[in-house]
Amino acid sequence: MTPRLGLVLGALRADQQADRVVPPSGFTAQLTSFTAGAMAFLAVFALALSLASGRLAERWEATLKDTATIRISASDDQIAVQTAAVLAVLETTPGIASARALSMDEQRALLAPWFGPDLPLDALPLPQLIELTETPLGDLDTEGLRLRLAAEAPGAVLDDHTRWREPLVRAADRLRLLGLASIVLILGAMAAMITLATQAALAANAQVIEVLRLVGAQDGYIARAFVRRFSLRALIGAAAGTSLGLLAVTLLPGVEPAGAFLTGLGFQGVTWLWPLMIPPLSAVVAFGATRAATLHALGRLS
Amino acid sequence: MITFNEAAYSYGGGELLADMSFRLLPGSFHFLTGPSGSGKTTLLKLCYGALLPTAGSVAVFDNDTRLLDRDAIAKTRQRIGVVHQDCQFLDHLTLAENVALPLSVSGRNMAEELANVADLVSWVGLSGQQFSRPPALSGGERQRAALARALILSPDVILADEPTGNVDWEMSLRLLRLLVELNKMGKTIVIATHDLNLIRTVKSQVPTRVLRIAKRRVQLAGADL
Numbered sequence: 001m002t003p004r005l006g007l008v009l010g011a012l013r014a015d016q017q018a019d020r021v022v023p024p025s026g027f028t029a030q031l032t033s034f035t036a037g038a039m040a041f042l043a044v045f046a047l048a049l050s051l052a053s054g055r056l057a058e059r060w061e062a063t064l065k066d067t068a069t070i071r072i073s074a075s076d077d078q079i080a081v082q083t084a085a086v087l088a089v090l091e092t093t094p095g096i097a098s099a100r101a102l103s104m105d106e107q108r109a110l111l112a113p114w115f116g117p118d119l120p121l122d123a124l125p126l127p128q129l130i131e132l133t134e135t136p137l138g139d140l141d142t143e144g145l146r147l148r149l150a151a152e153a154p155g156a157v158l159d160d161h162t163r164w165r166e167p168l169v170r171a172a173d174r175l176r177l178l179g180l181a182s183i184v185l186i187l188g189a190m191a192a193m194i195t196l197a198t199q200a201a202l203a204a205n206a207q208v209i210e211v212l213r214l215v216g217a218q219d220g221y222i223a224r225a226f227v228r229r230f231s232l233r234a235l236i237g238a239a240a241g242t243s244l245g246l247l248a249v250t251l252l253p254g255v256e257p258a259g260a261f262l263t264g265l266g267f268q269g270v271t272w273l274w275p276l277m278i279p280p281l282s283a284v285v286a287f288g289a290t291r292a293a294t295l296h297a298l299g300r301l302s
Numbered sequence: 303m304i305t306f307n308e309a310a311y312s313y314g315g316g317e318l319l320a321d322m323s324f325r326l327l328p329g330s331f332h333f334l335t336g337p338s339g340s341g342k343t344t345l346l347k348l349c350y351g352a353l354l355p356t357a358g359s360v361a362v363f364d365n366d367t368r369l370l371d372r373d374a375i376a377k378t379r380q381r382i383g384v385v386h387q388d389c390q391f392l393d394h395l396t397l398a399e400n401v402a403l404p405l406s407v408s409g410r411n412m413a414e415e416l417a418n419v420a421d422l423v424s425w426v427g428l429s430g431q432q433f434s435r436p437p438a439l440s441g442g443e444r445q446r447a448a449l450a451r452a453l454i455l456s457p458d459v460i461l462a463d464e465p466t467g468n469v470d471w472e473m474s475l476r477l478l479r480l481l482v483e484l485n486k487m488g489k490t491i492v493i494a495t496h497d498l499n500l501i502r503t504v505k506s507q508v509p510t511r512v513l514r515i516a517k518r519r520v521q522l523a524g525a526d527l
Binding site for chain 2: 020021023024207208210211212213214215216217218219220221298299
């Protein structure tokens with residue numbers, strides 16, 4: 001066992017007498033537990049936000065990555081000719097798995113959310129849409145296809161969704177990172193609060209430390225009495241905060257099939273296990289913060 | 303055991319103790335005298351590493367205290383029993399728990415030592431008080447409890463700073479008898495006091511040396527005591 005591991009295990013080991021040398025202090029105990037609980041509650045939401053953003057980014061990426069749309073704008077007598085020409089071009093283009101022209105009913109369904117179901121499409125100069133799917137190899141040469149379409153069907157415009165898909169995916173990715181950064185900040189804030197509470201406890205127990213030193217207590221022994229106490233408080237507080245956070249997430253509206261962002265803010269499947277990491281992580285943060293604060297203070301007091 | 307080699311201690315720009323050279327030999331009994339504020343407590347603190355000399359050196363068990371880190375000084379202190387005039391205790395623990403505190407800090411198995419704690423508490427005449435909290439004890443009881451705590455690790459050296467300062471003469475004699483008994487068991491004893499009657503009482507029972515602090519220096523006192 002390495003000396004550092006021995007130090008950590010020693011600090012965690014229960015020692016009834018060592019635990020009792022520091023008198024119970026109600027205020028700092030409650031403060032630490034409350035802080036850990038509040039921070040864990042916020043961490044659950046930050047984690048939920050991060051995971052939901054990740055799911056959204058993946059969905060947008062996966063759903064639209066292998067598809068493209070060709071829009072044909074032409075006069076009524078030209079549109080059928082150009083549609084046939086485009087389909088013929090697509091049949092001979094490498095990297096395309098399938099291509100088909102959308103029917104009027106499908107186009108009406110696409111416009112229904114904006115114009116209602118009774119839209120008289122016949123009266124509107126709508127372009128013809130062709131949906132194409134790329135092969136899994138992703139070897140479609142979009143620039144080459146654009147040039148061929150320009151030659152064969154001047155009214156056809158290729159839209160491979162890159163223009164609006166990439167910013168959305170990038171935004172979702174950044175939102176995910178923001179969620180993770182929030183968790184780091186929350187843990188950092190918790191470490192700062194616990195450090196302050198530890199310093200308050202050390203100041204309040206200066207006499208205890210003096211007596212312990214008088215009888216030959218080493219720094220590790222004195223630190224252990226504080227470290228175990230604060231780690232345990234943080235663990236209990238964070239467990240309570242995480243439980244409340246999970247309950248609140250559970251009470252959020254359920255995920256709709258359409259996957260709207262706000263209704264998808266929650267955990268799915270194994271991701272429900274992720275928040276369970278928050279209490280032990282809080283205890284580890286409290287352990288580090290308390291140990292550093294205690295040893296620093298003991299060095300200053302010597 | 304403890305060697306002062308031209309040691310001095312300064313604080314706040316002023317020199318409190320200067321040019322101290324003497325040795326505390328194993329099994330010896332020393333009194334440390336001097337007027338109030340002469341530096342008796344400071345000298346005792348130099349003996350157990352609570353203070354470090356600002357000049358010269360103090361070697362405890364052949365280790366220069368200036369070269370020891372905090373943990374090494376703490377280890378050294380486990381071999382030295384200290385009895386303070388104000389008997390610092392942890393007021394939320396019982397007398398027995400306070401006496402057992404050095405066992406806990408030195409990593410001893412408490413379950414195996416319970417009998418020793420009870421014996422020692424009994425030896426200092428406090429067996430009926432072992433579950434009392436320190437604030438409930440009288441001055442003499444606190445002094446005896448502090449002595450028990452100082453002895454629980456069976457230290458080689460016992461340093462007592464005005465151990466009879468807060469007790470009556472009868473209790474002083476009782477405490478002295480305990481210390482003389484310990485000295486006869488081979489322990490090195492150093493008692494800081496300005497009570498000359500106390501010194502005369504002990505001198506009649508065991509060989510003692512008297513170190514007197516005068517004008518910031520330690521001198522071996524003569525037979526006029």
